[in-house]
Amino acid sequence: MIVELGHFALVVALGLAIVQSTLPMLGAQRHDLTLMRLANTTALAQFGCVTIAFAALTWAYVSSDFSVVNVYQNSHDAKPLIYKISGVWGNHEGSLVLWVWILALCGAAVAWWGRNLPLPFKARSLAVQGLIGVAFLLFLLLTSNPFERLDPAPLEGQGLNPILQDPGLAFHPPMLYLGYVGLSVTFAFAMAALIEGRVDASWARWVRPWTLAAWVALTAGIALGSWWAYYTLGWGGWWFWDPVENASFMPWLAATALLHSAIVVEKRDTLKAWTILLAIVAFSLSLLGTFLVRSGVLTSVHAFAVDPDRGSFILYMLILAIGGALALFAWRAPLMQPGGAFAPVSREGGLLLNNLLLATATATVLLGTLYPLALEVVGGGKISVGPPFYNATFVPLMLPLLIAVPIGAMLAWKRGSVVAALGRLKVAMAATLITAILTFTLLDAASLGAAFGFALAAWLVFGALDDLRAKIGLFQLPLPRAWQRLKGLPASAFAVSIAHAGLGVMITGMIATSVLQSERILAMQPGDTTTIGSYDVRLASVGEVEGPNWIAVRAVFETTRNGSPVADIVSEKRFYPVEGQSTTQVGLDTSFWRDLYFVLGDQTPEGAWAVRLYVNPLAAWLWWGVGIMSFGGLVSLFDRRLRVGAPTTATAHRGGSAEPEPDGPGARASA
Amino acid sequence: MRFRKRQRLVVIGLATLLLGGAAALILTALEDTIAFFISPTEVAAGELQPGRNFRVGGLVVDGSIERLSDGTVRFALTDTAHEVPVVYAGILPDLFREGQGIVAQGTLDDGMVFRASEILAKHDENYMPKEVADALKQAGYWQHDGEEPAGETQ
Numbered sequence: 001m002i003v004e005l006g007h008f009a010l011v012v013a014l015g016l017a018i019v020q021s022t023l024p025m026l027g028a029q030r031h032d033l034t035l036m037r038l039a040n041t042t043a044l045a046q047f048g049c050v051t052i053a054f055a056a057l058t059w060a061y062v063s064s065d066f067s068v069v070n071v072y073q074n075s076h077d078a079k080p081l082i083y084k085i086s087g088v089w090g091n092h093e094g095s096l097v098l099w100v101w102i103l104a105l106c107g108a109a110v111a112w113w114g115r116n117l118p119l120p121f122k123a124r125s126l127a128v129q130g131l132i133g134v135a136f137l138l139f140l141l142l143t144s145n146p147f148e149r150l151d152p153a154p155l156e157g158q159g160l161n162p163i164l165q166d167p168g169l170a171f172h173p174p175m176l177y178l179g180y181v182g183l184s185v186t187f188a189f190a191m192a193a194l195i196e197g198r199v200d201a202s203w204a205r206w207v208r209p210w211t212l213a214a215w216v217a218l219t220a221g222i223a224l225g226s227w228w229a230y231y232t233l234g235w236g237g238w239w240f241w242d243p244v245e246n247a248s249f250m251p252w253l254a255a256t257a258l259l260h261s262a263i264v265v266e267k268r269d270t271l272k273a274w275t276i277l278l279a280i281v282a283f284s285l286s287l288l289g290t291f292l293v294r295s296g297v298l299t300s301v302h303a304f305a306v307d308p309d310r311g312s313f314i315l316y317m318l319i320l321a322i323g324g325a326l327a328l329f330a331w332r333a334p335l336m337q338p339g340g341a342f343a344p345v346s347r348e349g350g351l352l353l354n355n356l357l358l359a360t361a362t363a364t365v366l367l368g369t370l371y372p373l374a375l376e377v378v379g380g381g382k383i384s385v386g387p388p389f390y391n392a393t394f395v396p397l398m399l400p401l402l403i404a405v406p407i408g409a410m411l412a413w414k415r416g417s418v419v420a421a422l423g424r425l426k427v428a429m430a431a432t433l434i435t436a437i438l439t440f441t442l443l444d445a446a447s448l449g450a451a452f453g454f455a456l457a458a459w460l461v462f463g464a465l466d467d468l469r470a471k472i473g474l475f476q477l478p479l480p481r482a483w484q485r486l487k488g489l490p491a492s493a494f495a496v497s498i499a500h501a502g503l504g505v506m507i508t509g510m511i512a513t514s515v516l517q518s519e520r521i522l523a524m525q526p527g528d529t530t531t532i533g534s535y536d537v538r539l540a541s542v543g544e545v546e547g548p549n550w551i552a553v554r555a556v557f558e559t560t561r562n563g564s565p566v567a568d569i570v571s572e573k574r575f576y577p578v579e580g581q582s583t584t585q586v587g588l589d590t591s592f593w594r595d596l597y598f599v600l601g602d603q604t605p606e607g608a609w610a611v612r613l614y615v616n617p618l619a620a621w622l623w624w625g626v627g628i629m630s631f632g633g634l635v636s637l638f639d640r641r642l643r644v645g646a647p648t649t650a651t652a653h654r655g656g657s658a659e660p661e662p663d664g665p666g667a668r669a670s671a
Numbered sequence: 672m673r674f675r676k677r678q679r680l681v682v683i684g685l686a687t688l689l690l691g692g693a694a695a696l697i698l699t700a701l702e703d704t705i706a707f708f709i710s711p712t713e714v715a716a717g718e719l720q721p722g723r724n725f726r727v728g729g730l731v732v733d734g735s736i737e738r739l740s741d742g743t744v745r746f747a748l749t750d751t752a753h754e755v756p757v758v759y760a761g762i763l764p765d766l767f768r769e770g771q772g773i774v775a776q777g778t779l780d781d782g783m784v785f786r787a788s789e790i791l792a793k794h795d796e797n798y799m800p801k802e803v804a805d806a807l808k809q810a811g812y813w814q815h816d817g818e819e820p821a822g823e824t825q
Contacts, residue, residue, distance in 0.1 A: 363690075
């Protein structure tokens with residue numbers, strides 16, 4: 001009964017979405033208040049309906065109702081509760097319900113919190129959101145009904161792919177979808193702006209919190225997925241340039257570019273058409289990601305089920321959405337008034353360079369992801385594009401961007417000077433140089449490349465701190481004065497420094513794990529000892545253990561360093577009898593300086609065990625860096641100005657002007 | 672307004688430079704870094720020069736898995752027409768077993784032994800990597816479509 005109610009709620013939601021996508025749009029054209037206000041009501045009601053459907057499906061999972069095909073195929077009575085719940089989105093149909101639920105959530109959030117939006121703009125935005133909802137609800141109901149019944153109902157389910165039964169992966173899809181779908185709001189705002197033919201500072205101010213929230217969620221979602229791959233696949237790495245990873249990375253790159261260009265629109269009223277285009281591109285890439293993962297064109301863990309009907313449905317939807325949006329853009333973008341002019345060397349110029357580099361980098365990832373598919377379609381043979389491709393294309397494009405970050409953040413609006421910016425970054429430059437020299441001389445595996453990489457990371461971290469220092473005039477003004485300025489600084493100023501410093505921390509971890517990783521593959525008998533790096537490792541025992549729905553071979557590695565114990569590291573090979581599959585549990589010991597990462601393999605005929613031992617230096621820095629970066633996004637999200645409806649001048653919140661303000665003159669000119 | 676014109680020129684110049692640079696990077700990278708997928712039959716035909724990176728897919732030959740005491744593994748891959756000997760030093764994927772369809776990436780050495788740097792097996796025992804299914808089809812063995820969803824084969 002509850003299951004049928006869920007199905008029924010989805011159908012009602014579709015009806016509401018159809019109303020939401022048409023009548024408010026009509027109302028906005030005709031200045032009909034009643035019709036425009038309908039957008040609010042339908043958005044909230046649609047959210048209510050999809051919530052009922054989502055809850056119904058969750059209930060079916062939790063109560064192990066195997067008369068529902070979806071539950072039968074993806075769940076099992078013996079599964080722990082958390083994986084019964086996460087199993088809801090651990091499959092094609094359920095993950096789409098989650099997608100639609102988050103979409104409805106975003107629509108409801110715009111309806112609820114968007115009180116400062118002008119009514120016609122809000123009505124049009126929600127109508128576009130409704131249209132996306134119609135497409136996905138149709139897709140769900142026509143090709144992927146999660147509530148299909150099975151008669152007679154089986155006694156037991158087939159279980160969930162054990163590799164998905166993991167805490168990191170339980171939250172990876174919701175975070176990722178929050179990011180993907182959050183970008184739909186930005187997209188809807190861009191569409192509404194195009195229809196109205198007007199983009200101004202307040203538009204940028206409405207768009208930024210949504211982009212920020214989506215970006216934070218996307219960052220966290222990608223990091224969770226990457227972290228999961230790191231500790232479950234047992235390959236010692238955290239990013240494999242797998243097409244499915246790329247599918248989530250491309251919207252992230254576009255959203256990052258969008259975040260930065262929206263600042264220019266807000267502060268300087270320029271780059272408007274470009275920002276709108278980025279908003280379209282970012283959400284289009286989210287849709288493309290959904291298509292790549294859900295259609296099964298990519299053979300991967302994520303392609304749960306493959307059905308050509310579904311693939312072509314999403315493909316048509318993709319073509320309609322992207323084609324329609326770009327056509328609207330081509331038609332309406334010329335209406336945008338060009339804004340303030342700026343010199344190539346200026347804050348705007350810096351942000352534009354950021355955008356150009358990120359956009360080009362996105363294009364290389366897109367090409368690397370789609371090229372094998374395209375080549376196969378035209379009969380050019382089967383190829384795989386792997387890490388070497390991206391190391392040769394993506395990485396060189398990122399280097400100038402990363403070098404430019406601290407300088408760009410220091411440039412004045414409208415017309416700046418690189419020399420002046422560098423002059424204010426003396427402390428950062430000195431710290432960077434010291435890092436380069438230290439890493440080059442101290443590291444055993446010293447190479448110019450590694451020293452350069454660490455110097456680059458240090459440049460980002462110290463540059464971000466120096467930026468903050470310069471803003472408050474620390475070491476230049478008397479301390480109480482600097483303290484005054486610190487307190488007066490808007491949250492967004494902290495956010496920039498936090499996010500850029502986080503980027504630096506993350507890159508430190510990336511470079512350390514890539515360049516300084518040590519690895520050993522060998523066969524060990526219980527009792528054998530070996531060394532890796534400065535650690536002595538003894539395979540203390542290998543035995544069998546039993547979990548709630550698995551049995552495992554468990555190896556305990558006693559690790560010591562210079563005779564003093566470090567950790568007993570436990571690695572497992574688990575076997576899930578229900579699903580007939582096994583998984584690897586990496587033995588992991590994380591500290592500030594390194595991860596010890598031990599993988600247990602198969603038994604050799606002589607009774608020894610194949611083991612793979614890694615020392616990953618500074619591995620944790622990678623995840624901390626991502627955390628710091630996301631935290632920066634959150635801080636910016638809570639900037640007071642973003643929640644105030646009317647645009648305020650950029651100078652209003654600035655402290656005194658004892659030294660030239662980085663963004664003083666330009667901001668004043670735009671006010 | 673001259674200022675605006677110059678601004679536009681700089682932006683366009685910069686964008687062209689970047690796209691040109693990126694295109695050059697991509698073209699050289701595509702030349703050097705991509706790995707072609709081939710079948711054991713093509714390996715046996717000697718069409719490939721040793722040292723080049725590529726992917727080979729097939730079924731793990733029954734009884735061919737040999738675990739050496741130093742942790743490396745030897746086995747043979749087949750598309751039912753020809754076999755390729757493979758050596759791999761590393762931990763095998765959880766789903767690696769005899770008769771399983773897998774993909775190995777690596778290089779061919781002078782002795783025509785495939786030295787794999789990476790072994791890929793699908794995380795689902797019913798699932799056949801698409802490349803392997805195609806290679807088997809070409810060798811005239813595989814009857815089904817290689818893309819059968821796990822849940823519906825019961």
